[in-house]
Amino acid sequence: MMKIIRPALVSMIVFTVLTGIIYPLAVTGIAQLIFPGQANGSIIMKDGKVVGSSLIGQPFDDPKYFWGRLSATAPFPYNSASSSGSNLAQTNPALVEQAKGRIEALRNADAEAPASVPADLATASGSGLDPHISRAAAAYQIQRVAKNRGMEESKVSALVAAYTEGRQFGILGEPRVNVLRLNLALDDPQ
Amino acid sequence: MTANGVIQIALYLVVLLALVKPLGSYMAKVYEGKPFWSSRVLGPVERLIYRLFGIQADEEMSWKTYAVAALAFKFAFFFLLYLILRLQGILPLNPQGFAGVSPDLAFNTAVSFITNTNWQSYGGESTMSYLTQMMGLSVQNFVSAAQGMAVLVALIRGFSRRSAETIGNFWVDLTRSTLYILLPLSIIMAVMFVSQGVVQNFKPYKNIPLLQTFTYDTPKLDADGKAVIAADNKPITEPAKVLEQTLPLGPAASQIAIKQLGTNGGGFFNVNSAHPFENPTPFSNFLEMLAILLIPASLCYTFGRMIGDRKQGWALLAVMLIIFIPFLILSYSSEQTGNPLLTTAGVDQAASYFQPGGNMEGKEMRFGIANSALWATATTAASNGSVNSMHDSFSPLGGLAPMVLMQLGEVVFGGVGSGLYGMLAFAIVAVFVSGLMVGRTPEYLGKKIEAFEMKMVALVILVPAACVLLGTAVASVTAAGVSGVPNPGPHGFSEILYAFSSAGNNNGSAFGGLSANTPFYNILLGIAMLFGRFWVMVPILAIAGSLASKKYVTPSAGTLPTHTPLFVLFLASIIIIVGALTFFPGLALGPIAEHLMLYK
Incomplete structure (x- = not known):
């Protein structure tokens, strides 16, 4: 009987130490050393202040900003x-x-907006925190944002293009626009 | 389906299949116990562990001792995890000050993680402390996966040994699985995940000011914390201002690596790998999907090598692919079609250069439709159960595919170890049925299949199916069961059926709208998970013991070859027929009825 009970109890301790303490600490050490920015939440700084995370979306319903999912x-x-x-x-x-x-809401904010709304702009994301919209969803809003900011549409379009990420390595995922980073850039043209 | 989507899926399958042979032969070396390069590095650690256990590495066990060891080990871990969950409020590494978990949720969670299910009735970032996540849940991810691999190796020995009394040593198989396979792969994966933006730290949650602050209506509370009700019986609301966002942090990457590799699937955050901190980029998504099927697929090769006939391993992998790919196509095409009701409402769901289109509800922009459908089918083909999109919002047929893949018994890839031993059980059924057709005693891999093996195989196949159907029946006719259902119509029934399909087959994914954090669901699903795991594992070990003791039968002209395309198709048909006979009525009431409603 002891031949079963001893390893059962000892294995509990050994595996907890090995996979529950040593392993996560080792990964944390490597992560903090090589990728500190990513490991701590991909924080965006502006003028020494934290203004968001490039991975976590924020809510927008002001017509002068691009709206997310x-x-x-x-x-x-x-x-x-x-x-x-x-x-x-x-x-x-x-x-x-x-x-x-x-x-x-999109129509109320811009009476001239097209009738047909891109799918990702009219649906909720899986996480509720999706930082991205499709290029179609960004294009849909360019006219409204330009009008509300008194900016030329071409300048807004240029910013959208600057914050559009293509497929990773040209193949993976979907092309997308980071809404928070685009809006931060709109507020701060430099 | 878009051209790029098909390319991404093809790339995924090519990379997966390219890794099967190298990883599969590495794992075979690990279990054969001969010296190899990593045992030269980690050998001293392995030997130290055996000294602490008080065991001899070459001391072998009968199948009964092996089973008792496997169960005692899980029993001990169940209590440890239950205690950690209950006591987390007074334990360290709890920067958010989360309270101890309620008894029924702690029972459900402990069962869920020891059975490699990782059904989650809780939201990680709002319930679990860092200590619980890493020392409680992560540890289970390793050892429940390692246990599945150990039992598989014991069964393989049953086939490869002749007239033997023993099937290996559980503690040795467990230790080798963890030390040489799961840990090194997890470290590599975890670091790659962090490079993409998965968080890994021990900091408290971080408050961040919003660029655009806003107000929302919240129910007004009186001094006792109860909602104030107006004369017209509606709760009075008051505006609340939101100025900032609270970013959840923690040691996520280390846990996510093993939850993907060990077909566990329990997310660090509530929405699992849909969360941008759990799965930030398309590349992290690719790696996480690869990790889901990597070990289950490679074990087919390990199996072939260990029984000395690699074709047998490739044949089983072919069976898995033959079932997997049609369901993948069904789910992908159905999701890309979108929702006809939204088209009527003025939503543009057509795929174009500018947008993925399709059914984007519950999906993340960076993954789009192809990667969401691929993940959903891979995670349910394997008993992983992690998600990168909300299956509850899938189209009826897009959600039917994952549901069926679980109901087939988690044998199409399946859990690490457990998937292949389930597939081997079906292979035994297939040779038995073909033996009946031609009137010969069936044999598989040189072992005669007799009444004892068939009885045990019947348990392996029927117990999870019974858990699914009985659980669904009970929940569908009781008030406690029905009250957890949020969506109207047939989809509400699908939510219950999905939950028990997931628990009974140890998958862990959910139609997440179901309010499962109630004593009713926590306990009933907990029981389904326990039966679905251990009433399969113990009969498998019994088969292993029985086969090991048998003589080898030399193949004759009348022996059915089990590596041919004919057998591959036959085995795939057996799996589909058994699954369809068992679950078609349930599926007709749920997803099929919903599909017909949508396209009437």
Whole structure:
């Protein structure tokens, strides 16, 4: 019997120390040494102040900013302390209501906006914190942002292009625009 | 489906298959116990561990002793994890001051992690301290995976040994799996994840000012913290101002590496690998998807090498691919089609140069449709259960694919170790059925398949299926079960069916809308997970013991070859037929009915 009980109990301690303490500490050490920026949340600094994380989206509904994906986090959108998707089924009427609400808000902010809204702009992201929108969703908003800021559309377009990331290594993922970084750049043209 | 999407999926499969042979033969060396390069480096650690255990590495076990050791080991870990969860409020490394976890949630979580399921009734960043995540949950990710691999190796020995009493030493197989396979791969993966932006630190959560502050309506509370109700019976709301965002941090990368590699799937954050800190870029996504299928696929090669007939291993891998790829295509094409109701509402879901289009609800922009569908099918084909998009918001058929892949018994890749031993059980069924057809005693890999093996295989196949169907039935007819369902119509039933398919087969993914953090679901799903894991594992070890004791039968002209395309197709059909017979009625009530509603 001891031949089973001793290794069962000792293995509990040995594996907890090996995989629960030594392993995460070793990875933390390597991470902090080689990739400190990434390991600590990819923080964006401006004039010595923290202004956001390039990976975590923020909520925008002011017409002078680009808007991101819808967010289903509770109790308010883009609550990064509590990530969540909407979990609405395709057949759930609430999903259609959610999309219609967004389309209406986009139209209210810009009466001349096109009738057809890009899919990612009318749907909630999986995390509720998605920092990106598609190029179509950015293009959809260029006219509104330019009008509300009194900027030329070509200048806004140039900024959108500057903050568009292509597919990684030319193949992986989808081309996308980082909303927070674009909006920060709009506020600070340098 | 878009051209780029197909290219990304093809690239994924090519890289995966290219790694099968090198990793598979490395793992075979690990289990054969002969000296090799990494045992020269880590050998002293391995020998120290055996000294602490008080065991001899060459002392072998009968299948019963092996099973008792495997169960005692998990029993000990169950109590440790339960205690950590309950006591986390007074333990260190808890910068957010999270309280101890409730008894039913602690039971569910402890069971979930010791069974390699990693069903999560909680949100990581709002419930678990850093200490719980790394010393409780991460440790289970390693050892439950290692346990699955150990049991598989024991079964392989059952095939390869002749007239033997023993099937190996559990502690040795466990230690070697962890030390030589899981740990080194995890360290490499974790560092690569951090390079992409996965967080890895011990800092408290960070508050960040919002660029555009805003207000939202929140229920007004009285002095006792209760909502104030107006005369018209509606809660009174008051505006609350939001000035900043709280970024969750912690030692995430180290946990994510092993949760992907060990087919565990328990996320560091609530939305798992949809979270930008858990899966920040398309490249991290590629690596995390690769890690899901890497070990289960490579073990097929390990199996072939250890029984001395590599074709047998490739044949099983072919069966897995033959089932996997059609479901992948079904899910991808269905998701790319989008939602007809949204098209009517004025949403443009057509894929173009400027947008991925399709059903983007619950999906992240950086992954788009192709990577979300690929992940969903890979994570459910393997018993991983991590997600990078919300399966609950998938189209009916896009969500049917992951559900069926779990219901097939997690044998298409499946869990590390457990997937292949489940597949071998189906292979035994296939030779048995073909033996019946031609009237010969069935044999597989030179071992006669007799009544005892067939009884055990029946348990392996029927127990998880029974857990799924009984659990779904109970939850569908009780108030406690139905009250957790948020979506109306057939999809609500799908949510329950998915939950029990996931728990009974130790997957861990969810249709996340289901409110599962209730005593009812925590306990019922916990029981399904326990039965689904150990009532499969113990019969498998019994088969291993029985096979090991048998003589080798030399193949004759009448022996069915089990590495041919004919057998591959036959085995795949057996798996599909058993799954379809068991689950078609349930699927008809859920996703199929929902699909017909949507396209009526």
